Amino acid sequence: MPLTDAPILRTVMTLGGAIGVTYGLRLGGLLLSERLPRSPVFRTFMEALPGTILLALVAPGIVAAGPWGCTAALVTVLTALKTRQTLLAMLAGMLVIILQRHWL
Amino acid sequence: MFHPDFQRGFRANLPIAFSVAAYGSVLGVLAAQNQIGWLVLLVMDLFIFAGSAQFVMVDMWSSPLPVGEMVVGVAVINLRYLLIGASLEPVFKSKSIRHKAAVMHLVADENWAITMAAQRRGAASSEFLLGGGCCLLLAWCLGTMTGHQLGSFIRHPEALALDFAFTAVFTALTIGLWRGPKDLAPWITAAVLAVSAEALLPGKWYIVVGGVGGALVPAVRSLIQEPRRNHRQAKEEPHALN
Numbered sequence: 001m002p003l004t005d006a007p008i009l010r011t012v013m014t015l016g017g018a019i020g021v022t023y024g025l026r027l028g029g030l031l032l033s034e035r036l037p038r039s040p041v042f043r044t045f046m047e048a049l050p051g052t053i054l055l056a057l058v059a060p061g062i063v064a065a066g067p068w069g070c071t072a073a074l075v076t077v078l079t080a081l082k083t084r085q086t087l088l089a090m091l092a093g094m095l096v097i098i099l100q101r102h103w104l
Numbered sequence: 105m106f107h108p109d110f111q112r113g114f115r116a117n118l119p120i121a122f123s124v125a126a127y128g129s130v131l132g133v134l135a136a137q138n139q140i141g142w143l144v145l146l147v148m149d150l151f152i153f154a155g156s157a158q159f160v161m162v163d164m165w166s167s168p169l170p171v172g173e174m175v176v177g178v179a180v181i182n183l184r185y186l187l188i189g190a191s192l193e194p195v196f197k198s199k200s201i202r203h204k205a206a207v208m209h210l211v212a213d214e215n216w217a218i219t220m221a222a223q224r225r226g227a228a229s230s231e232f233l234l235g236g237g238c239c240l241l242l243a244w245c246l247g248t249m250t251g252h253q254l255g256s257f258i259r260h261p262e263a264l265a266l267d268f269a270f271t272a273v274f275t276a277l278t279i280g281l282w283r284g285p286k287d288l289a290p291w292i293t294a295a296v297l298a299v300s301a302e303a304l305l306p307g308k309w310y311i312v313v314g315g316v317g318g319a320l321v322p323a324v325r326s327l328i329q330e331p332r333r334n335h336r337q338a339k340e341e342p343h344a345l346n
Contacts, residue, residue: 010169014174017171018148018157018178022153026208026211027205028189029189030196030204033193036186041323046184046186048321050281051318052317053315056313059299060302065268073271073275080275086276086280091272094269098264102263
């Protein structure tokens with residue numbers, strides 16, 4: 001087995017990479033604040049990015065979870081819009097799945 | 105012993121720290137279910153300290169570890185920190201590089217938002233930001249470690265819909281980022297692109313394809329609608345970043 005396939009080394013590389021990238025973005029944003037492109041087009045893009053990234057992350061999972069997954073996601077969305085409580089919204093969605101598995 | 109602003113920042117973040125701990129306990133349960141040891145989770149808590157990215161890592165954790173895919177995934181999820189960091193420039197006015205380097209590690213979405221709100225009232229400083237970061241770090245570690253302990257006792261995770269927890273928490277987090285009707289077109293684009301890319305491309309590239317594709321919609325719109333005004337603004341306000 002090549003050295004790079006050792007599980008412990010892979011764990012260290014993954015953690016090290018994730019740590020470096022995250023810290024680099026945090027400090028980099030502050031230090032480069034004067035040098036980031038100032039065009040409104042770039043700003044519009046960067047400001048829209050957090051929402052579209054999270055949605056892209058979650059959308060295939062909702063589709064893959066089938067009709068009940070979609071129903072549960074809808075309940076989560078409505079609870080989040082109504083209460084603005086992330087945790088409550090998450091639990092509401094999970095409750096739909098729990099009920100469906102116990103009684104249907 | 106602590107700077108007064110540090111203490112104010114710590115206290116200002118206490119209410120949200122409870123929900124951070126609760127949310128962390130969900131991550132802990134999922135990590136335990138996915139055979140991730142408490143030490144690895146604690147290293148993530150202390151040194152990555154970014155909720156969404158850690159959820160993605162726990163979700164992708166499998167043997168053998170997809171190192172490159174996971175690091176790219178974390179980079180994409182955390183791209184927003186570039187803007188968050190840039191927006192904190194006035195809070196760090198005239199601070200040393202060492203101070204900046206130390207405090208920036210503990211910037212999360214929550215203490216950033218609270219600091220920016222305090223900044224509008226002229227009551228923010230980097231010590232205030234750090235106090236909040238320490239409060240959140242404590243809550244985050246306590247929450248995830250508690251969840252990890254509980255997680256190893258759960259025999260039937262699917263009966264508790266734990267396999268759906270990842271989807272549910274990200275759905276809720278996504279809604280928190282809704283900025284109104286102007287997000288409709290980019291969000292529909294992102295969802296459609298992500299679902300198609302997931303079916304067509306290997307790995308986690310659908311996150312990049314959907315996220316970047318969706319965010320390009322308003323960027324292209326502003327490019328088409330007001331090219332001349334944009335050009336003039338960029339020239340007249342060279343320091344208009346914040």
